[in-house]
Amino acid sequence: MKIDENLPIIKKVITQSQINQYAKASGDFNPVHINSAFASTTDFGGTIAHGMLILAFLSQMMTLAFKEMWVNGGQMKIRFKSPVYPGDTVTTFGKYKESKPDKKGERLFYLIGCINQNNKDIITGEASIAVN
């Protein structure tokens, strides 16, 4: 991959079943994710996906693009901007930003994030990998 190329896109439709599965896999049973009666009393008005579930899609994108360079030397810093509801479509993006010297060589920085079906930001941030 050339460094100025966009990263592979991952697109997922989120379901309540997937959110429930993620609660089981992660041990995060916060009722805002899995209990519609409770979630309807919150500002969200209904259940929302775990932020870490959506973040996992960004890590998948980075693994697909950079393989071991991601799991061994990758960094990310993100903000969760908007909730994801069951039925929403999440699409990842990643675009080369710049390179900077690193103690082991060079580090490539990418603007990364996810948007929903209305092009609203769900996650925004930056990721980087070390290249020797």
Add this chain to the structure above:
Amino acid sequence: MDYTKLKAGYRISEKQIELSMEDVLLYREATEDNSYEQISDYLVPPTAIAALALKGVIEELAIPKGTIHVGQELEFFDTVLAGQKLTFFANLLQNAVRGESRFLSVELNVTNKLGATVMKGKSTILLPSKFLP
């Protein structure tokens, strides 16, 4: 839990966990993740390690209903395969009230059996407003 009394530096949790292949498969299924095929069938997705680290925080701090995860930083230092024993550390970095909200920032550190760091991170969570002083 009286969140107003938590001070920066407080050791929230320290736990040893051996990630089984079953745990890894459950996580991959939930996240629809096949990116491991690029590396190893036994690869533990790096965000699975982060999720487990966060689980320790949720349990030990008895994080209340309605808490929201607002920010996350992660650094990955080594490949982790299923079956490896890891130690998860979590320390409170900051406990601050801003406006109508209480923010907790937690430092995560995960080491392998040799004591080498495999993952570091920082999670920022927002507690429901009723947990203000």
